[in-house]
Amino acid sequence: MATAKIVLLNWNGEEYLGRFLPGVIAAAAEEGVGVAVVDNGSTDGSRALLADRFPDVELVALDANYGFAGGYNRGLEHIEADYFLLLNTDVETPRGWLRPILECLDACPDVGAVAPKLRSTERRDRFEYAGAAGGYIDFLGYPFCRGRILRSTERDCGQYDDARDLFWVSGAAFCCRADLFRRLGGFDADFFAHMEEIDLCWRMQLAGYRVRIEPRSVVYHVGGGTLPTDTPRKVLLNHRNNLAMLFKCAPAWQRAVVAVVRPALDLLAALTYLAQGRRDNFCAVFRAWRDFIAWHRILSAKRRAVRGSRIAEARHIYRGSILVRYLFGRRSFGRLL
Incomplete structure (x- = not known):
């Protein structure tokens, strides 16, 4: 039986750990999955909180903030599992979210990464900016999602409830094969943060693997928990x-x-x-x-x-310009791809 570990990368996220980690642990207990926190050199009370309230959660303590990419790369060197379920600390996980993800990885050995739908914690019927219902890039490299074009997010009415292959899935809830992650060198640590999950998804496709969204699984994301928007x-x-x-x-x-x-x-x-x-x-x-x-x-x-x-070559690249499409008022994904 494959083993899985939910891994949260934390940097000064004491508030989010206290708010969302209990739900992560509850979901893991239901599914029989382990939980670990990689602390990226936090200077707040995160480590004390983990020791006091969550002593059974595995802690990998790093000596500095290596960013999203470097932090995960370094932390995952110390964690053993067949599947890595990488989760932002500001993600709320309802019970049952894991089972469809694990079923996908178990059933499809050529799927390198799979993710749940991301909805907003504040507007719970709407998609969340970071990943919505899975992502693509256009020919010039601009990313967009089913349910989010540039800054325009859609209401989730079930219009993207088909499981499918696509170009990328969000690092906010990124579930992948541990051996493939390691074979490809993990995230590009030079990136520090942002775009590293899209880069890794592209490299997975070049290595012959698929990237997939599993809409039966839904999580809720605060967004901007570490770095505010548009700084x-x-x-x-x-x-x-x-x-x-x-x-x-x-x-x-x-x-x-x-x-x-x-x-x-x-x-x-x-x-x-x-x-x-x-x-x-x-x-x-x-x-x-x-x-x-x-x-x-x-x-x-x-x-x-x-x-x-x-x-192989990556598929699911939109051959047009998402910017031009947006400027002409087409601000929902619809049946674009």
Whole structure:
């Protein structure tokens, strides 16, 4: 029988641990799954809370904040299981959410990662921004979801209740095969945070595995629990990591188009921030490009490794532009793919 471990990466999340960890433990007991917390160098009372209220939860204590990508990579080195169920600390898990996920991984050995639907904790009938009902990217690398186009989220009326393969699933509730995670080197630690799950899903597909959404499973996500929305830091990470992901993983013809079009679109994004009086975000876009260019040699080596070992190409890339579609008022996923 396959073993599974729910692993929460925590950084100064004492409030969320106290609020949501009891539900995670209850769901794990129901399914016979273990629970662990990887603490990413917290300076609040998280570790004391775990020792006092949750002494049976396995704790991996890191000496610093290595980000989402590096924190998970380092923490999972100390955790043994067949399946890793990676969960944000700000995720509410109803009873029964795990069974459909485990059934999918048990039944489909070519599924590398699977995830539940994400709904909002505040507006519980609506999809949550981070992953909704599973994600795609367009030809230029912009991510979007069934149930969320850019910043526009939809109400969940069961319109995306079909289990299906897609391009990526959210790191907020990311369930994967431990051996595959390790074989692919885990998340790209250079990313620190943001886009790392999309990058890993792309690499899984290049390795011949599928990525899947299981809508019978639903969890609720606060969102922005670690890094608030649209801060300069988040703008930098999203722009830089998205460019790095495309450089590493995209086929040459797609990369050539991106190299021509994306500089203009990112300049437009920067100028939009400037027009809004958000100079810090304006500068963050240029810092993202500065870092991306500085990474060229490292990314070239990663690209050779990723593309050189591929046995398949990624599917489920939207051949149009989600930005153009959005600007023309089409702000729901519908039957796009």
